[in-house]
Amino acid sequence: MKWMTHQAGALAAALALQADPGLSAGMVLGAVLPDLAEHILSRGNRKIFARIHRGFFHWFGLYFLLLVLIQGLSLPPPSLLLLEGILLGACSHLLLDGLNPTGVPLFPFRRHPRLRLNLVATGSLGEWCFMAGFLLVIGLGGYRLDPAWLRRLGNLF
């Protein structure tokens, strides 16, 4: 899926779950983390990117382990929530990539077996249907104009 679909999906999930503003902002940022990590590692080299894409950085276990590890860092609550949001956003990325024919790896450092449902190809009409659903949730169902929530979101920046 495209980055904007991943970010819309993370925002829709955060709003539908009425997540804290810091967690929500983190989820939107983290929704592109697995692909961004691969882009940075490959340094723009398409061959390297093709070799590592949807590999280790698309493994659920990595983000689960990081979620557990950051609990022991004794970070202040806003920073912890932002980091948790980033890692949960990465997990939402993997959930959506799991709907793709390529899927995501079940184990680290192994390309197979993979978790995949083969429902939505990147850039297909199916992806646009998912995007429309996310926008519907954001626009109608999940978006809150709660002044306290918006004030807390504004305090993050």
Ligand SMILES: [Zn+2]
């Ligand atoms: Zn991806």
